[in-house]
Amino acid sequence: MSVDEEKSEGEGKVWSLCRLPFWRTSNSNGNGSSSSSSSSLSVGNSYGYQQSQSSQLGERSTVTSSNAVSSMAKSLLPTRRRLRLDPSNKLCFPYEPGKQVRSAIGIKNTSKSHVAFKFQTTAPKSCYMRPPGGVLSPGESLIATVFKFVEPPENNEKPIEQKSRVKFKIMSLKVKEETEYVPELFDEQKDQVAVEQILRVVFLDPECTCPAMEKLKRQLAEAEAALEARKKPPEDTGPRIVGEGLVIDEWKERRERYLARQQVEGVDSA
Secondary structure (H helix, E strand, O other), X not given: XXXXXXXXXXXXXXXHHHHHHHHHHHHHHHHHHHHHHHHHHHHHHHHHHHHHHHHHHHHHHHHHHHHHHHHXXXXXXXXXXXXXXXXXXXXXXXXXOOOEEEEEEEEEEOOOOXXXXXXXXXXXXXXXXXXXXXXXXXXXXXXXXXXXXXOOOOOOOOHHHOOOOOEEEEEEEEEOOOOOOOOOHHHHXXXXXXXXXXXXXXXEOOOOOOHHHHHHHHHHHHHHHHHHHHHOOOOOOOOOEEOOOEEOOHHHHHHHHHHHHHHHHXXXXX
């Protein structure tokens, strides 16, 4: 073997020995950099996901808190009344133990739309209302009659001091003009129903001439008059009856006059 060949072989071995570590280190460095970059990307992605989750939770909590605040504000606002009641917060009954007594309450629609109203009571077996409900046009009013059976006093209680646990509730509902009253209206539109007033029972001495008793008697008389007016049949628009059954029929009179003229003309021509 010549010297030149030995040199070339030796130089090749040296170059191979020198190149080998550098390539390995470069590869290892490349792998390390790729792994570090991937880990950094994964960390960044997880951080971004956490941020998005926290932002979504923050938005949900904000919406929930705003809804809670709005509902609280609505609950604090006074309910707008659609009806005016007279008396406004009680029902006066004459105290007559063992008997069914009556009270009255005036109801007027003070809104600009048609309003349905409905009575409810905690003692439906011993109390009822007439009418139990209805529809009032804007500005319309009526007097409702409430019937109640008065229980005898208990525990040696004075008659006039006896307190009744029975309560009455009047509810209202805004309806359309052509709506006819049915009790199911208030079940179908529960969200729109407003409680106008809860009425307590007050007993009055029937022999006393106090202003409350006088007002009750006047309201009961008006309610009875309105009921009798509703019971009357509608007026007949047909022929009028005068005296003992004489029917004034314009068509019949005209026909008789026409026949009379025909007879006169026939006699003249003859």
